[in-house]
Amino acid sequence: MKIGIFGGTFNPIHYGHLRAAEEIAEKFLDKVIFVPTNITSHKNINDNIHPEKRLEMINIAIKEDERFGSSDVEIKRGGFSYSYDTVVQFKKKYKGDKLYFIVGADTYADVKNWKNAEAVLGAIDFIVVGRPKYGFKNIVKLIDFLPDNLKEDVNVDLNQNSLTIRQKRSIYFLNTTKLDISSTVIRNNFKNNISNLFLLPNKVINYIINNKLYE
Numbered sequence: 001m002k003i004g005i006f007g008g009t010f011n012p013i014h015y016g017h018l019r020a021a022e023e024i025a026e027k028f029l030d031k032v033i034f035v036p037t038n039i040t041s042h043k044n045i046n047d048n049i050h051p052e053k054r055l056e057m058i059n060i061a062i063k064e065d066e067r068f069g070s071s072d073v074e075i076k077r078g079g080f081s082y083s084y085d086t087v088v089q090f091k092k093k094y095k096g097d098k099l100y101f102i103v104g105a106d107t108y109a110d111v112k113n114w115k116n117a118e119a120v121l122g123a124i125d126f127i128v129v130g131r132p133k134y135g136f137k138n139i140v141k142l143i144d145f146l147p148d149n150l151k152e153d154v155n156v157d158l159n160q161n162s163l164t165i166r167q168k169r170s171i172y173f174l175n176t177t178k179l180d181i182s183s184t185v186i187r188n189n190f191k192n193n194i195s196n197l198f199l200l201p202n203k204v205i206n207y208i209i210n211n212k213l214y215e
Helices: 015-028 051-062 073-077 082-095 116-122 139-145 150-152 183-191 201-213
Strands: 002-008 030-034 067-071 097-102 123-131 154-157 162-165 169-174
Touching: 002 015, 002 082, 015 030, 015 097, 015 123, 015 169, 030 082, 051 067, 051 073, 051 139, 051 162, 073 183, 082 097, 082 116, 116 150, 116 169, 139 154, 139 162, 139 169, 150 154
Parallel strands: 002 030, 002 097, 030 067, 097 123, 123 169
Antiparallel strands: 154 162, 162 169
């Protein structure tokens, strides 16, 4: 089975996340597993206050699609959430499956600054998803975002729109439908009593209102 690990704060999950997962599943994968962070070192901790509730919102949003699942591995691990630790745990759990790590293009642009960046890139194939302000016009230039020690041994495949590192691990760049939806805007809308209709599933909206998450 081909499984994608889709990490993020998902605070809250919205149609931008869900549409990207849908298109990735259609083109690459049998299953996409959403993995909400516990605490991320790359965003404001103050915006990251509901790990269990963020997981519950994911479960509400994906309930009716068998291709989607969720994992609380980072929440149970506690502390800051690092991609390398998550990849290691998934590789132990899904030994017979082909795993991919799903990130947005904005996240990929900072990959060289990740903790254990080289180890993560050497452990799992990546699927990088385009974002409204991030595209893939020149795939060769995307090598520049890799850690310096990896740049000299990269093969470019224009047909697959991918990079292969040391003839071992591939990074696939996928342009999906770019829905310019922001979790920050959604949270602010709730605070200011502005409608979030059509930005995220209605059941998730109701959960947020009933639990007074973003007041």
